[in-house]
Amino acid sequence: MEPLLTGGIDVGSSAVKLVLMRTDGAGREELLGRRVERLRRRDPLEVATRCWHDELLPEAGVRPDEVAYVATTGEGDRIEFRTGHFYGMTAHARGALFLRPGARAVVDIGGLHARAFTIDERAKVLVQAMTSQCASGSGQFLENIARFLGVTLEEIGALSRRSEKPEKCSSICAVLAETDVINMVSRGIKVEDILHGIHDSMAGRYVRLLLTAGARGEVLVTGGLAADTGLVAAMRDDAQRQGSTLEIASHPDSVLAGAIGAALWGAHRQRVLAKRGVVLRADPA
Amino acid sequence: MSQPAAAALAQLVERAEALAYDVEYSAVRAWKERHPGALAIGFVPVWAPRELIAACGALPVGVVGGGDKVEIIKGDACYQSYVCHLPRSVVELGLNGRLDCLDGMLFPSICDVIRNLSGVWKLLFPNKLSHYLDLPQDFDPEIGGDFFRAELAQLVELLVARGARRPTPASWRQAITEHNENRHLVEELHALRREQPWRVPTSEAYVVARAGCVLPATEHSALLRDYLALVRAVPRAPLDNARVVVAGAFCEQPPLDLLKTLERAGCYIVGDDFLLAPRFVRADVPLEGDPLAAIANTWLAHAQPHASVWTRAGTKGDDLVALARKAGAEGVLFAAPSFCDPALLDQPMQEAACGRAGLPHMHFKYSENSGQFQGIREQAGTFADAIKLWSGA
Numbered sequence: 266m267e268p269l270l271t272g273g274i275d276v277g278s279s280a281v282k283l284v285l286m287r288t289d290g291a292g293r294e295e296l297l298g299r300r301v302e303r304l305r306r307r308d309p310l311e312v313a314t315r316c317w318h319d320e321l322l323p324e325a326g327v328r329p330d331e332v333a334y335v336a337t338t339g340e341g342d343r344i345e346f347r348t349g350h351f352y353g354m355t356a357h358a359r360g361a362l363f364l365r366p367g368a369r370a371v372v373d374i375g376g377l378h379a380r381a382f383t384i385d386e387r388a389k390v391l392v393q394a395m396t397s398q399c400a401s402g403s404g405q406f407l408e409n410i411a412r413f414l415g416v417t418l419e420e421i422g423a424l425s426r427r428s429e430k431p432e433k434c435s436s437i438c439a440v441l442a443e444t445d446v447i448n449m450v451s452r453g454i455k456v457e458d459i460l461h462g463i464h465d466s467m468a469g470r471y472v473r474l475l476l477t478a479g480a481r482g483e484v485l486v487t488g489g490l491a492a493d494t495g496l497v498a499a500m501r502d503d504a505q506r507q508g509s510t511l512e513i514a515s516h517p518d519s520v521l522a523g524a525i526g527a528a529l530w531g532a533h534r535q536r537v538l539a540k541r542g543v544v545l546r547a548d549p550a
Numbered sequence: 551m552s553q554p555a556a557a558a559l560a561q562l563v564e565r566a567e568a569l570a571y572d573v574e575y576s577a578v579r580a581w582k583e584r585h586p587g588a589l590a591i592g593f594v595p596v597w598a599p600r601e602l603i604a605a606c607g608a609l610p611v612g613v614v615g616g617g618d619k620v621e622i623i624k625g626d627a628c629y630q631s632y633v634c635h636l637p638r639s640v641v642e643l644g645l646n647g648r649l650d651c652l653d654g655m656l657f658p659s660i661c662d663v664i665r666n667l668s669g670v671w672k673l674l675f676p677n678k679l680s681h682y683l684d685l686p687q688d689f690d691p692e693i694g695g696d697f698f699r700a701e702l703a704q705l706v707e708l709l710v711a712r713g714a715r716r717p718t719p720a721s722w723r724q725a726i727t728e729h730n731e732n733r734h735l736v737e738e739l740h741a742l743r744r745e746q747p748w749r750v751p752t753s754e755a756y757v758v759a760r761a762g763c764v765l766p767a768t769e770h771s772a773l774l775r776d777y778l779a780l781v782r783a784v785p786r787a788p789l790d791n792a793r794v795v796v797a798g799a800f801c802e803q804p805p806l807d808l809l810k811t812l813e814r815a816g817c818y819i820v821g822d823d824f825l826l827a828p829r830f831v832r833a834d835v836p837l838e839g840d841p842l843a844a845i846a847n848t849w850l851a852h853a854q855p856h857a858s859v860w861t862r863a864g865t866k867g868d869d870l871v872a873l874a875r876k877a878g879a880e881g882v883l884f885a886a887p888s889f890c891d892p893a894l895l896d897q898p899m900q901e902a903a904c905g906r907a908g909l910p911h912m913h914f915k916y917s918e919n920s921g922q923f924q925g926i927r928e929q930a931g932t933f934a935d936a937i938k939l940w941s942g943a
Contacts, residue, residue: 349938350815389940
């Protein structure tokens with residue numbers, strides 16, 4: 266089959282993730298370009314548009330009209346140049362399968378919430394469970410904690426893993442947990458022990474979510490917090506403590522899972538539409 | 551051409567939205583100032599004989615609730631918590647004086663709540679015309695037809711007694727002609743949306759159609775004509791969206807943001823039952839013969855199947871499947887207002903019909919003043935994905 270170039274744009278609450286992919290429709294799928302841009306209070310649509318047109322495509326040497334399908338996910342449903350939009354969970358499921366073909370469950374931990382779901386070998390979502398409204402299970406929460414502690418997000422994982430005596434964080438409420446953290450700082454608790462305690466508290470919630478969704482076997486952590494090695498390690502420890510056989514893993518491109526999945530679904534849809542003779546182009550008035 | 555057309559289109563939609571959601575009914579007040587002594591007659595969903603009202607020299611005004619523009623303070627006193635939202639906001643609009651420009655209100659017989667609202671209206675506004683309009687449930691022209699003709703004749707007398715002019719052959723002809731034309735244009739709007747939904751987003755088509763609630767038929771027809779010309783002149787790119795029909799939202803209207811949410815979630819709405827008044831009867835009212843009999847018999851023969859209209863046992867939902875097929879829909883979204891008896895009672899039968907026809911469907915509820923749609927967005931998004939990826943569409 267003819268190789269296709271497709272794009273995936275995942276607009277999240279704290280970052281925009283973009284990928285360019287090439288697929289041949291016979292199982293060969295290649296990630297040609299990637300971009301993660303933190304929003305830092307900028308307009309996400311503007312950031313996505315600029316990153317796509319001015320950075321990702323020129324870097325890959327690809328013209329916009331060479332891209333057969335631009336698929337959005339997350340909050341990308343207002344991007345004008347999209348061809349189609351996929352719901353976040355659908356996109357993360359497909360992206361997870363690309364990154365880890367054996368994965369049969371995904372936990373997507375984003376800036377505002379976390380969601381666990383099981384998938385089949387086609388990336389069809391089977392069962393899902395999501396955190397409640399409380400922000401304690403979110404990346405934003407961890408970002409706030411990092412700010413209180415004066416560390417960068419990138420440092421969190423390594424610091425947490427250095428901890429020898431994690432301090433238990435007694436609350437699952439973001440507001441109260443932040444109070445806990447302030448108290449810990451006043452009590453002179455080491456930063457790494459605080460972070461490990463926070464990671465343990467969050468990891469417990471995610472593992473419970475996974476078990477609620479009926480997860481078994483390989484699990485891929487996706488979303489922004491997948492890059493937090495301390496959190497992933499804490500999830501593995503928690504699963505072990507609970508006697509679960511979950512094999513929890515992350516991937517260097519886990520943060521891009523939504524964008525990758527969207528691009529791959531876009532390629533699939535493009536081929537389906539082509540078979541039906543449907544061309545999605547702006548029709549001249 | 552396309553740049554000025556795009557700007558003109560945006561302006562037109564903005565104007566239509568302002569008209570559609572103006573709870574001060576400024577357009578109606580302006581019309582009354584231009585027509586001293588003429589009546590303005592409101593009607594709640596789903597249908598009223600607009601031709602008849604216009605033939606009496608009056609302005610038919612669709613009153614479809616206050617949406618999220620009205621804070622309910624007094625309206626709640628009239629209704630229990632298990633009653634839908636529309637009557638509360640209509641009462642609120644009335645008690646706040648926003649409907650003072652109306653000289654009367656018609657309440658078509660579509661459910662117990664509307665019947666109750668007609669009674670509440672009589673008590674609250676004893677000096678205004680308040681009429682419960684019985685719709686026929688017998689489709690024999692000699693039974694249901696005669697009954698309905700008599701109902702319509704009584705309505706003419708009620709309007710004349712309130713100061714409306716008695717219709718003349720010329721006023722009948724003009725009113726019927728204008729409303730037939732308006733019906734054609736509304737149908738053209740929906741047909742274009744069915745064929746090219748990317749040209750006619752429902753969130754636009756809806757406000758353009760809803761503006762007709764407060765405009766005379768000729769003015770609304772001009773608005774429709776302009777809109778149709780502009781959307782045909784502005785290039786818009788099609789999206790890879792799932793084509794869906796929305797069913798159940800015929801009385802209490804869905805918030806505009808809900809429609810935008812569904813579209814953003816990846817759905818093209820290619821069929822719906824919003825704002826049925828101008829399309830409830832799917833045929834022209836003949837200009838020949840007795841106009842009252844013409845309206846009554848056209849209604850009997852061509853009123854669309856609906857929760858408020860008797861349907862032969864075992865056929866409920868067939869019309870919805872037919873509508874979905876005609877529109878090339880790949881799925882049905884059942885969107886009923888909370889506590890809407892007619893919509894929710896029909897829904898299981900309609901869902902069964904969709905199931906038999908192999909039409910994917912899902913359902914959710916809303917209220918006219920709902921402001922949070924994240925849950926619906928997720929439902930609609932996964933539904934659209936399921937259609938696109940797993941239904942073989």
